[in-house]
Amino acid sequence: MKGTHKIVISNATVKYEFELKRNITIIKGDSATGKTTLVEMVSEFYESGVDSGISISSDKECRTIGGRNWKLLLSSIKDSIVFIDEGNIFLPTNEFAEAVKNSADNYYVIVTREDLVNLPYSVEEIYGIKSSGKYAGLRQVYHELYHIYESYDSKNDQVRR
Numbered sequence: 001m002k003g004t005h006k007i008v009i010s011n012a013t014v015k016y017e018f019e020l021k022r023n024i025t026i027i028k029g030d031s032a033t034g035k036t037t038l039v040e041m042v043s044e045f046y047e048s049g050v051d052s053g054i055s056i057s058s059d060k061e062c063r064t065i066g067g068r069n070w071k072l073l074l075s076s077i078k079d080s081i082v083f084i085d086e087g088n089i090f091l092p093t094n095e096f097a098e099a100v101k102n103s104a105d106n107y108y109v110i111v112t113r114e115d116l117v118n119l120p121y122s123v124e125e126i127y128g129i130k131s132s133g134k135y136a137g138l139r140q141v142y143h144e145l146y147h148i149y150e151s152y153d154s155k156n157d158q159v160r161r
Contacts, residue, residue, distance in 0.1 A: 004019050004020065004021050005019065005020045005058060005059055005060055005081065005107060006018075006019050006057075006058070006059075007019070007020065007056070007057070007058045007062065007081065008055075008056070008057040008058070009038065009041050009042065009045075009054065009055070009056050009057075009062075010054070010055050011041065011052075011053050011054045011055070012053060014034065014037060014041070016034070016038050016041075016129075016145075018127070018145040020081065020107050020109065021124075021125065022107075022121070022122055022124075022125045023100075023104075023106070023107050023108060024100065024107075024108045024110065024119055024120070024121035024122075024125060025107070025108065025109045025110070025121070025125045025126075025127065026110050026112060026116070026121055026125060026126045026127070027109065027110070027111045027112075027126075027127050027128070027129060027145065028111075028112065028113055028126060028127070028128055028148060029113075029128040029129050033128070033129045033130075033131075034129045034131070035085075035086070035111040035129060036085055036086075036111065038083070038111070038129070039064055039083045039084070039085040039111055040085075041054050041056075042056065042062045042063070042064050042083045043064040043083075045062070046062070046063055046064065058081060060079060060080055060081050060107070061079070061080040061081070062080065062081045062083065063077050063080050063081070063082050063083070064082070064083045064084065064085070065077070065082055065084055066084065066085060066088050067088070070088065070090050070096070071095075071099065074099055074103065077103075077106060078105055078106070079105045079106070080106055080107075081106070081107045081108075081109060082106050082107070082108050082109070083108075083109045083110075083111075084108065084109070084110045084111065085111050086111050086112045086113060086114075091110065091112060091114070091116060092114060092116055092117075092118065093118070094118055096118070097116075097118035097119050100119060101120070123149040124147065124149070126147070126148045126149055127145035127146060127147060127148060128145070128146055128148050129145060129146075130145075130146050
C-alpha cells in the first residue's frame with residue numbers, strides 16, 4: 001500500500017480519527033489514554049461487524065494480531081492496516097521485524113511504550129493520544145493523535161510541529 005490512509009473508528013462514546021502516512025505508525029502514551037481501547041475496537045469490529053456498535057471508516061480493511069499465533073494470522077493478512085497492542089512478546093523480536101519488512105502491502109499501527117529498535121519506523125510517525133474532552137453520560141469522547149517528536153524542516157531552517 002502506498003499513500004495516505006485516513007481512518008475513523010468510533011462507537012457511541014469514543015471516536016478516533018487519524019491518518020497513516022507510512023507503513024509503520026507507533027502510538028505511545030501513559031496508561032488510560034485510550035491506546036488499548038483503540039485496538040480492542042478494531043478487533044471487536046472485525047469479529048462482529050456493525051453488531052459491535054463500532055464504526056470503522058477506512059479505505060483498507062483494519063485487522064488486529066496478537067498472541068502465539070501472530071505469524072499465522074499475519075501471513076493471511078494482505079493489503080490491510082494491522083493494529084497490534086502492547087504486551088505481545090513478539091513485538092521486539094527480529095522475527096517480527098522481518099515479517100513486517102517482508103509484507104510490503106500492509107500498514108502497521110503498533111501500540112507500545114518500548115522502543116522497537118528492529119523496526120524501520122520514522123520518528124515523524126510516533127504519536128500519542130490526546131482527548132479533546134471527557135463528558136459524563138453517553139457523550140462522545142474524541143481522541144486525536146499528536147506527534148511526540150518535532151520534525152525539522154531543513155529547507156526553511158525551522159522546527160515543524
